[in-house]
Amino acid sequence: MTESFTIAPVIDVAQERHEARADEREVVFDIHDLTVSYGPLTAISGVDLQIYRNVITAIIGPSGCGKSTFIRCLNRMNDLVPGTRIEGQILYQGSDLYASGVDPVDVRRRIGMVFQRANPFPKSIYDNVAWGPRVLGMRKDLDDRVEKALRSAALWDEVKDRLKKNALSLSGGQQQRLCIARAIAVEPEVLLLDEPASALDPIATSAIEDLMHRLKREYTLVIVTHNMQQAARVADLTAFFSLEVDEERRSGVLVEYDATSKIFTNPSDKRTEDYVTGRFG
Amino acid sequence: MSRDRRRRIMNRAMEVLATVAALVAVAVLAIVVLSVARRGAGAVSWDFFTKPQALFGQPGGGIANALVGTALLVLLATAIALPVGVLTAIYLTEFAPRRLAVPIQVMIDVLAGLPTIVIGIFVYALLVVGHTQSGYAGAFALAVIMLPLIARATQEVLLLVPATLREASLALGVRRWRTVVGVILPTSVGGILTGTVLAVARAAGETAPLLFTSSIFANTVQTDVTKALPNIPVLIFTYSEQPDPALHQQAWAAALVLMAFVLLASLFAKALLARSRRKLAR
Numbered sequence: 001m002t003e004s005f006t007i008a009p010v011i012d013v014a015q016e017r018h019e020a021r022a023d024e025r026e027v028v029f030d031i032h033d034l035t036v037s038y039g040p041l042t043a044i045s046g047v048d049l050q051i052y053r054n055v056i057t058a059i060i061g062p063s064g065c066g067k068s069t070f071i072r073c074l075n076r077m078n079d080l081v082p083g084t085r086i087e088g089q090i091l092y093q094g095s096d097l098y099a100s101g102v103d104p105v106d107v108r109r110r111i112g113m114v115f116q117r118a119n120p121f122p123k124s125i126y127d128n129v130a131w132g133p134r135v136l137g138m139r140k141d142l143d144d145r146v147e148k149a150l151r152s153a154a155l156w157d158e159v160k161d162r163l164k165k166n167a168l169s170l171s172g173g174q175q176q177r178l179c180i181a182r183a184i185a186v187e188p189e190v191l192l193l194d195e196p197a198s199a200l201d202p203i204a205t206s207a208i209e210d211l212m213h214r215l216k217r218e219y220t221l222v223i224v225t226h227n228m229q230q231a232a233r234v235a236d237l238t239a240f241f242s243l244e245v246d247e248e249r250r251s252g253v254l255v256e257y258d259a260t261s262k263i264f265t266n267p268s269d270k271r272t273e274d275y276v277t278g279r280f281g
Numbered sequence: 282m283s284r285d286r287r288r289r290i291m292n293r294a295m296e297v298l299a300t301v302a303a304l305v306a307v308a309v310l311a312i313v314v315l316s317v318a319r320r321g322a323g324a325v326s327w328d329f330f331t332k333p334q335a336l337f338g339q340p341g342g343g344i345a346n347a348l349v350g351t352a353l354l355v356l357l358a359t360a361i362a363l364p365v366g367v368l369t370a371i372y373l374t375e376f377a378p379r380r381l382a383v384p385i386q387v388m389i390d391v392l393a394g395l396p397t398i399v400i401g402i403f404v405y406a407l408l409v410v411g412h413t414q415s416g417y418a419g420a421f422a423l424a425v426i427m428l429p430l431i432a433r434a435t436q437e438v439l440l441l442v443p444a445t446l447r448e449a450s451l452a453l454g455v456r457r458w459r460t461v462v463g464v465i466l467p468t469s470v471g472g473i474l475t476g477t478v479l480a481v482a483r484a485a486g487e488t489a490p491l492l493f494t495s496s497i498f499a500n501t502v503q504t505d506v507t508k509a510l511p512n513i514p515v516l517i518f519t520y521s522e523q524p525d526p527a528l529h530q531q532a533w534a535a536a537l538v539l540m541a542f543v544l545l546a547s548l549f550a551k552a553l554l555a556r557s558r559r560k561l562a563r
Contacts, residue, residue, distance in 0.1 A: 075452065077448065077451070077452060080448070080451065082378075082379065105454055105455070105456055106454065107454075108452055108453065108454040109453070110454070112452065112453070113448075115445060115449070117445060119443070119445035119448065119449040120449075121449065121464055121468075122446075122467075122468055123467075131463060131464075132453040132454075136453070182449070182453070183452070183453065186453055188454075
């Protein structure tokens with residue numbers, strides 16, 4: 001392993017929920033010295049971080065600190081942006097995500113993603129969920145699979161009588177839960193959520209947050225949010241990113257990574273404290 | 282005269298000038314439509330659509346064989362140009378790296394601007410010299426004209442498909458081609474059809490390439506594409522060269538039919554486009 005400095009989170013066993021017990025803390029993503037740049041601009045630099053199974057990890061920080069860039073590296077969505085350069089290493093279950101033989105399509109198949117703006121396909125509710133499994137060859141018991149995904153996304157009761165209706169007829173919050181159902185219908189191992197509730201009203205937001213707590217039993221979740229209260233409510237661990245300006249070069253850096261309660265009540269770094277107490281950002 | 286007043290008058294004058302120019306453009310269309318209708322409407326009858334051309338010197342006859350021929354030529358041309366055009370557009374918007382997309386784009390625009398007589402001569406040299414005139418040579422020439430139109434129109438609608446839909450599909454671990462077939466094409470099929478209808482309307486009236494490739498006179502209904510197919514544009518051209526005033530009237534009538542088809546196709550395309558736009562709107 002590298003000798004780079006890793007900020008090890010301290011999880012207070014008594015305080016955290018049972019899923020996060022120390023003996024179960026299996027590392028899913030092991031990130032070393034990650035630097036991402038778009039052309040001449042560096043988005044994040046030198047990030048070291050570990051993400052654990054069945055834990056909700058929140059990424060918080062001010063605008064432009066590279067939160068989205070970071071999370072999009074985890075399922076190689078950044079490959080789709082021309083000119084992206086990635087240095088450092090991301091190990092996913094022990095193997096290098098960016099090794100030459102790795103097929104990004106296969107990575108995305110195993111690591112699902114939900115986006116900031118709900119983006120259902122202009123198809124029926126049923127087809128939105130069924131399309132992924134169908135294309136990926138999981139055609140057996142498709143109806144059951146769709147129902148299970150919609151139930152997991154806490155949407156089934158609201159849509160079971162109108163599965164053939166166009167998904168665009170749903171409300172914003174329902175659309176976002178449909179996107180979550182679509183993502184889990186293909187049974188990913190990890191779910192990445194890039195500001196999933198930023199365009200939703202408080203009621204829809206709380207529905208998504210409840211959902212995350214339930215999904216944690218089966219999935220490893222990483223959520224990017226600019227809403228600190230949301231991170232405090234849902235996350236077990238929180239990573240605080242900030243923007244570092246140094247000799248005209250601006251880039252996002254990881255400032256502090258720890259148990260959520262520690263980040264919000266007793267942060268070790270002055271910058272984290274300033275941010276969570278609302279002094280900037 | 283104050284400067285302000287002068288500006289106001291200038292503004293008013295230019296507004297009037299622009300309005301007049303727009304009215305002139307509309308008037309030109311109206312005059313064309315009216316004069317073609319006035320000269321040709323008299324010859325339009327049931328027989329005109331159902332009977333083939335009369336032999337030289339004999340009265341009566343219709344344009345049935347030319348209608349069938351034009352329909353076949355355009356159908357065949359569409360069958361060639363539609364898949365190639367759509368795939369070209371898919372390549373340019375979904376797959377091509379920028380350094381390839383830009384030059385290919387330029388070349389397609391050049392192809393769209395190529396004079397149709399040049400395309401006619403090219404296809405003549407390629408498929409007619411050493412063989413005979415044929416329906417497929419004519420259809421190929423028309424396809425060359427349609428290809429850039431379809432590719433351009435398709436590209437425009439593909440670019441309207443929100444990037445978030447592509448991301449949604451790719452994030453499921455679906456390959457790009459399946460994303461294109463399953464998400465992008467179904468979303469843009471209306472716009473692609475619109476572009477195709479407009480290309481068909483354009484190709485149906487093209488004369489120059491058909492003079493080289495499919496202009497041998499025949500007075501029966503032909504469906505064999507290995508032989509020259511009678512068609513509307515060439516019929517209009519040859520009849521207008523004849524001394525017989527009855528044939529002149531038939532030429533005008535055929536022109537009327539062609540024009541009506543183009544106008545209806547354009548309206549249909551507009552309706553299609555409006556419908557597909559609504560489907561994409563959130």
